[in-house]
Amino acid sequence: MQAINPSNTKPSALMPMLIIGMLFFIFGFVTWLNGALIPFLQIVCELTESQALLVAFSFYIAYVVMALPMSWVLDQTGYKKAMSLGLGLIALGCLLFIPASYSHEFSVFLIAQFIVGTGLTILQTASNPYIVKIGPQETAAVRISIMGLLNKFAGFLAPIVFTALVLGEFSQVNAQSIAALSEADKAIQISALADGLVKPYAAMAAVLLVLAVLLNFSSLPDLVLDKPNSEKEASKKLMAYPQLILGVFALFLYVGVEVIAGDTIGLFGSQLGLENATSLTSYTMAFMVLGYLLGLVIIPRFVDQAQALSRSAILGLILSLAIVFSDSQSTQVSAILWGWMGLGLLPDTITLIAILGFANALVWPAIWPLALDGLYSLTARGSALLIMGISGGAILPMVYGLLAEHFSSHSAYWMMLPCYGFILFYAIKGHKMRAWKRD
Structure with a gap:
């Protein structure tokens, strides 16, 4: 596995570390949003427990279903472009949350989750080789640990940010409180909750698209892997x-x-x-x-x-x-x-x-x-x-x-x-x- 470097001087690892660190933060944030999204969608879409857990199923099954197609894409585009494409796919999935929120259609939420999982599949497959390559082999374990901490810290923040931005004034709402409402009040409450998804997911999609463009034009070297x-x-x-x-x-x-x-x-x-x-x-x-x-x-x-x-x-x-x-x-x-x-x-x-x-x-x-x-x-x-x-x-x-x-x-x-x-x-x-x- 070799990085393409046209000059004989060894490039600084700082910028690649920052870029890969950003990607691992995104991995953790997007992945562990599911922990907040599952009980939220159980209320909004009035689901049983097994139905609500389809949110996780549609997300993680993408790693299996799309692994081979995404590896083909990786071979065709190269690693840096593949990472940009992965960010773009996650952004597309986030945008799909907007019509899903307005329609309350659980199937649309699941499709959005699958697209987000697909984006993460190619993003993870493309970015992991850089962890070892952007610095000395003997310090690779330290870099892996730093990436892991960023990933888990993002996972810690994700449910808190979701609760603050999406629930807001409805932070006390739960399955028990919704079940106690009349049908008319329940419909009003659910509609208000679902609307809360629109702005945060639209903002997240915008940020991811900007990052995709910046990454595509960044100085991060591409990789050539032995097949x-x-x-x-x-x-x-x-x-x-x-x-x-x-x-x-x-x-x-x-x-x-x-x-x-x-x-x-x-x-x-x-x-x-x-x-x-x-x-x-x-x-x-x-x-x-x-x-x-x-x-x-x-x-x-x-x-x-x-x-x-x-x-x-x-x-x-x-x-x-x-x-x-x-x-x-x-x-x-x-x-x-x-x-x-x-x-x-x-x-x-x-x-x-x-x-x-x-x-x-x-x-x-x-x-x-x-x-x-x-x-x-x-x-x-x-x-x-x-x-x-x-x-x-x-x-x-x-x-x-x-x-x-x-x-x-x-x-x-x-x-x-x-x-x-x-x-x-x-x-x-x-x-x-x-x-x-x-x-």
Whole structure:
């Protein structure tokens, strides 16, 4: 992988770092808007839980459906132009929110989400190689960590900004309060809520379009990547690596539980009648930021990647059990954690869901190097396969929604136990496997 640089002088990494940092901030902001958007659209479009979680499904499924078409676009346009195109597609999806808001048509919202997810697919695929390339190889891990922190910090801000700009004077509105209204008052309230989406999404689209143009004319160098001799042959060879195949499944389960922790907390809070339920995802993201900062300190000084992964999985198991047995009327956990600072208290169940962000923080960065270890020339192909694991964010939240409707929102969190159980297996044994057992 080589950057095109016509001069012999080494360019400064500052400007590329700023540009890529901006893109990673956008990744986090747009992705974790879903946590606020799901409970909001449940009210506006009068949806069941599983229907509301189609918002996440339509977003994350784009990573799978559009991965190959977008890789073809990437080959045709080059990396810098592809990133500009990705920003343009996200802007198009944001613009589609305007007619969706006026019509209250949930299907239009889903199409808009799919377009936004498609834009992020090409944007992420195109921008990630720059993280390694814009500076020395030995400091690549530091740059990756900085990008991750920007991503998670944007995820922390997104629900807060959404709640402030979209809900505004309606911050106390939730599923409980809407259900108590008469049909006439409900229609008026829903219409007013939906109208609140128009200006913020129009502004976001305008900003993204400007950034797309600026990026296209920026000094960011393009990349030339070596192409594999045979995609078919590479795919066959990849199947022979258990650490990769099991890693893909572990990543699939991880993204699923990560999205459940970030996107269902608002739904649950809305059902409990909490104010500003659309901002609750920020608590999950705040704990993820704390986990990320801890990872920068302890890995590899005190624990290696496999140990970090196993401890994260164990904490996930403990928290999952605590969630299903927690009392939604009690606020003792938040009182202990932050009540002494004078911050508002939350029900124990909500607090424990948020703390899952801490358990999840180190899973993604730990699985990747363990899954790609020993692949050598197939590393790029293995990375592409791991990206497919993002589809867990589309499928597992839907499973949660169906379980919540058939049982309860509280008991549906039981499904996270086998997910963390497999991640623990991968941390202890799965990543060490170098061949499939044969009879």
